Amino acid sequence: MTDSNSKAINLGLAPSFGFGDRLGSATPGHLAALKRTGGHIRGIFAQQSIREMARTDRQPDQVMTAASEALVAAGFDEPWGSDADHLKTPEDVERMAEAKFTFFTIDPSDQVDQKADNYSAEEVEAKYEAQPWVDQYLGKTIQVPGGPEIVFDELTVKRAAVKYGKAIQHSVELAAVIKAAAEKRSQDHEIEISVDETDQPTTLAEHYIIADQLIQAKMNLVSLAPRFVGEMEKGVDYIGDLDVLEKSLADHAAIAEHLGPYKLSLHSGSDKISMYPAFARATKGRFHVKTAGTSYLEALRVIARHDERLFRDIVTFSRDRYDTDKATYHVHATLDSAPPEDQVESLEELEREYLEHWSEVPAGKGFTKAGRQILHCTFGSVVTDPKLGPAFFACLEAHPDTYTEILDDHFGRHLEALHAGLS
Numbered sequence: 001m002t003d004s005n006s007k008a009i010n011l012g013l014a015p016s017f018g019f020g021d022r023l024g025s026a027t028p029g030h031l032a033a034l035k036r037t038g039g040h041i042r043g044i045f046a047q048q049s050i051r052e053m054a055r056t057d058r059q060p061d062q063v064m065t066a067a068s069e070a071l072v073a074a075g076f077d078e079p080w081g082s083d084a085d086h087l088k089t090p091e092d093v094e095r096m097a098e099a100k101f102t103f104f105t106i107d108p109s110d111q112v113d114q115k116a117d118n119y120s121a122e123e124v125e126a127k128y129e130a131q132p133w134v135d136q137y138l139g140k141t142i143q144v145p146g147g148p149e150i151v152f153d154e155l156t157v158k159r160a161a162v163k164y165g166k167a168i169q170h171s172v173e174l175a176a177v178i179k180a181a182a183e184k185r186s187q188d189h190e191i192e193i194s195v196d197e198t199d200q201p202t203t204l205a206e207h208y209i210i211a212d213q214l215i216q217a218k219m220n221l222v223s224l225a226p227r228f229v230g231e232m233e234k235g236v237d238y239i240g241d242l243d244v245l246e247k248s249l250a251d252h253a254a255i256a257e258h259l260g261p262y263k264l265s266l267h268s269g270s271d272k273i274s275m276y277p278a279f280a281r282a283t284k285g286r287f288h289v290k291t292a293g294t295s296y297l298e299a300l301r302v303i304a305r306h307d308e309r310l311f312r313d314i315v316t317f318s319r320d321r322y323d324t325d326k327a328t329y330h331v332h333a334t335l336d337s338a339p340p341e342d343q344v345e346s347l348e349e350l351e352r353e354y355l356e357h358w359s360e361v362p363a364g365k366g367f368t369k370a371g372r373q374i375l376h377c378t379f380g381s382v383v384t385d386p387k388l389g390p391a392f393f394a395c396l397e398a399h400p401d402t403y404t405e406i407l408d409d410h411f412g413r414h415l416e417a418l419h420a421g422l423s
C-alpha cells in the first residue's frame, strides 16, 4: 500500500465528484481539473463498477493502484475517495474490500420490479407481499421540513412495496456484508444506494421509504442515487425540462436533509453540464456526481488527434459492436445517428459526429450528439480487442500530456458548472 492509498478515506457529506477511469491513465487530468475548484469538491479517483471491470478485464487492485500511484506522483496530499461501484453480490463486495475501497455503492436494481409503475390497483394488490415496514407509513401524511408533503395512501405504499420491497431487503443484507468485510480488514466504509438504473423515476414517497428503511437498518448511508425525472443517458447532456428537474431535485434534497442527512448522487453524471448548477443549488452542496465513460471518450479524442487511421478503425469497430454492447446502458443512439467513417472525409467532421467539439457547444450546455453513445458503450470491446487494444493504449501512452490537457479542459467545464450552483 502506498502512502497516498492510505488517504482513500471516507469523504462523508463533503461534495464529491467521481472520476471513473477505465484506462488507468486519466488521474493526472482529473486532478488538474479538480485543483481548479480550490478544494470545495473532493475527488473520488479510484472508481469502477463490477460491470466496467468485467468489460475491460481489469481487477479492483489495478484500479486502486493506478489512481493512488498517480496521486503520489503528483504529490497530492488532500483527502480523496474510492468508489466500489454498482455492487450486486457479496462476492462483488469482498473483491472491492480486498482492494481497500472505502465507499461502496449498492445497486439493487435487479431486485426492483421495473414494471410496478404501470400496474393497475388490482395488479398491485395481487402482487403485494407484506413487508415488515408497511404499517409505519400506511395512511400517514408526512410534511418534510422545507420540502414536500408526502401522502402515504394505501396504493402508494403497496406499490412501493411491490416495486422496492425486495430491493430494500437486498440492500440491507449487502450493507451487512460490507460492514463485516470492512471491519475484518480494519477499514473505513460508507455506503451509497443507487436505484437510478430503473425505468421509471423514483417518486418522493418511494425515496422516503427506501432511505428511511436503510437508515433504520443502521447502515452508514452517506449517499443515495434516485432515478431522477427526465433522461440521464450515457455520454450526452441532460434531456428534459430543467425547471421541472430543479423542483424535483429540491424535494428529493429536502428528504435527504430530513432523514439523513445524506448526499444526493447523480449517476451517469458525465456531460450533464446543463443540470449541474441546479443540482448543486437544490442540494445546497450536499451532492455526489459520478462520471466514467466520458474519460474514455476523451481518450478517443487523443487518438483522433494523433492517429487518424486508428480513430477511424475504432469508429468502424464500435459501430459493429454497438447493438450488442449497449445492453445495460441507457442510450438512444442508433447506427443511423452518425455516418460510417468512410463516408466522412474530414477528420474534424468525423470528430464532430462522434465526439463533438467544445468550441461549438453553447455556454452552460453539454454535448448532445448521439454518435458519442456509439463510442461510449463499446469501450470494453475496443480495449480488449487483440489488435485495437494494444494500438489504443500505445497511442495514449505516447501522448500523456495531450490526454491530461484534454481532461483538464473537459472536467474543468464540468466542475465550473457545479461550482456555479454552489456560489
Ligand SMILES: O=C(O)[C@@H](O)[C@@H](O)[C@H](O)C(=O)CO
Binding pocket: 020, 049, 050, 051, 052, 085, 086, 266, 267, 268, 269, 270, 290, 291, 292, 293
Ligand atoms: O459504466 C458503469 O458501469 C459505471 O461507470 C456507471 O454506470 C457509473 O455508475 C456512472 O454512473 C458513471 O457515470
